[in-house]
Amino acid sequence: MLIIKKLKAKAKKLMLDLVVLHLAYQNSKTPWTAKAIIVITLGYVLSPIDLIPDFIPILGLLDDLILLPLGIYLAIKLIPKEVLETSRILAKTYEWERKKSVMAVLIIALIWIGIACTTINLILYNKY
Structure with missing residues (x-):
């Protein structure tokens, strides 16, 4: 049960990070490089097609476990701190x-x- 709780918490944080990226993209102070990575990351999340299909054992899920966090990490590193803080505050109540x-x-x-x-x-x- 502890593993399920940890996975749910990580999934919730991941969803919050995606909302943060969406909000940061809309901010005019976000540099174009961060916006490009945000578009690629959110596009990958929304895409109905994976680079490696999920039905392939291990590798199918591995691309999601590596590429998605990597895209989020890179985008967050390129977003100015004040934009990131504002986006994180807004993300908690965003619909x-x-x-x-x-x-x-x-x-x-x-x-x-x-x-x-x-x-x-x-x-x-x-x-x-």
């Missing part, structure tokens, strides 16, 4: 807007569809 979340997922899905269509087109019509 996600459902419309924005659905739009973000749709945009990411369209990007993946575009990549798939381009790849198929290159394979079928461009002989190397």
Whole structure:
């Protein structure tokens, strides 16, 4: 039971960190490098496709356990302290807007569809 409690606490902290990144992205004082890493990290979280599919034993979950915390860590290191503190305070009471979340997922899905269509087109019509 102790392990489950620890996992729930870590998951809750992870969700809070994602909200902090979302809020920091909206702040004009956040540098563009941090914003780029935030977009990549949040895009990875919302993406319906993983780099390594989860059904592959061990490796499937390993990419989530490494890439997501790494993206959060890098973004937090690049965000100015005052922006980070403000975002952490706001994140505790922040409510996600459902419309924005659905739009973000749709945009990411369209990007993946575009990549798939381009790849198929290159394979079928461009002989190397």
